[in-house]
Amino acid sequence: KGLTPEKAKEYLARDGPNALTPPKTTPEWIKFCKNLFGGFAMLLWIGGVLCFVAYSIQAGTFEEPPDDNLYLGCVLVAVVMVTGIFSYYQEAKSSKIMESFKNMVPQYATVIRGGQKYTFPAEELVVGDLVEVKGGDRIPADLRVVSAQGCKVDNSCLTGESEAQSRSSENNSDNPLESKNLAFFSTNCVEGTARGLVINTGDRTIMGRIANLASGLEMGTTPIAREIEHFIHIITGVAIFLGITFFVVAF
Numbered sequence: 001k002g003l004t005p006e007k008a009k010e011y012l013a014r015d016g017p018n019a020l021t022p023p024k025t026t027p028e029w030i031k032f033c034k035n036l037f038g039g040f041a042m043l044l045w046i047g048g049v050l051c052f053v054a055y056s057i058q059a060g061t062f063e064e065p066p067d068d069n070l071y072l073g074c075v076l077v078a079v080v081m082v083t084g085i086f087s088y089y090q091e092a093k094s095s096k097i098m099e100s101f102k103n104m105v106p107q108y109a110t111v112i113r114g115g116q117k118y119t120f121p122a123e124e125l126v127v128g129d130l131v132e133v134k135g136g137d138r139i140p141a142d143l144r145v146v147s148a149q150g151c152k153v154d155n156s157c158l159t160g161e162s163e164a165q166s167r168s169s170e171n172n173s174d175n176p177l178e179s180k181n182l183a184f185f186s187t188n189c190v191e192g193t194a195r196g197l198v199i200n201t202g203d204r205t206i207m208g209r210i211a212n213l214a215s216g217l218e219m220g221t222t223p224i225a226r227e228i229e230h231f232i233h234i235i236t237g238v239a240i241f242l243g244i245t246f247f248v249v250a251f
Contacts, residue, residue, distance in 0.1 A: 002112040002130035011126035018201035036084035048076035109140040143196030150192030
């Protein structure tokens with residue numbers, strides 16, 4: 001029969017929605033500053049500042065200083081600002097498109113409550129709900145299978161197994177990932193039908209725990225990123241050295 005609607009509301013208020021906590025996002029102003037001052041943009045800023053410094057020195061030395069450095073400084077600043085703003089706009093636009101894709105097809109689940117079948121958003125599932133899944137459905141929560149007919153699930157996103165795994169009410173292993181009577185959140189039912197009791201929701205699911213562990217890891221820089229950073233440092237050093245050298249020679 002499943003849970004009563006009253007019990008389901010109580011559990012939903014206690015445990016929260018059946019959804020993963022989104023990872024922390026970078027504030028928009030930090031993204032904007034990275035686009036405006038990151039990488040080669042910093043070289044352009046340094047070049048623009050040196051041009052303005054050179055022009056100010058010329059203005060203090062000559063009555064009618066040449067305007068070359070002033071124009072060049074303005075051009076460099078304009079280029080780096082336009083490039084930075086355009087890059088930030090493109091990044092923000094891509095992020096919004098990806099977010100819209102996530103919300104385009106909301107997931108629903110077939111739930112039995114009080115002996116009646118209902119179709120609810122998967123976020124409203126609670127521990128103890130009796131859920132039905134069929135071929136083509138995504139498993140909406142961690143389930144303990146109580147009955148199945150030719151049910152197979154694709155666990156590749158969780159365990160890396162390329163072949164679909166059969167599911168039944170038989171508990172054949174002490175390892176949860178290998179037991180036939182467990183189906184996990186975010187995996188897919190590729191064929192057959194099954195009924196299962198929800199045993200974990202949201203961040204308490206196996207996938208939720210993995211996501212929390214992954215978000216807590218410190219991501220190291222890749223070899224290509226280190227090489228690019230090293231190259232930028234070299235170019236920056238050479239540019240500063242040449243700028244100072246020509247500045248000294250000129251004055």
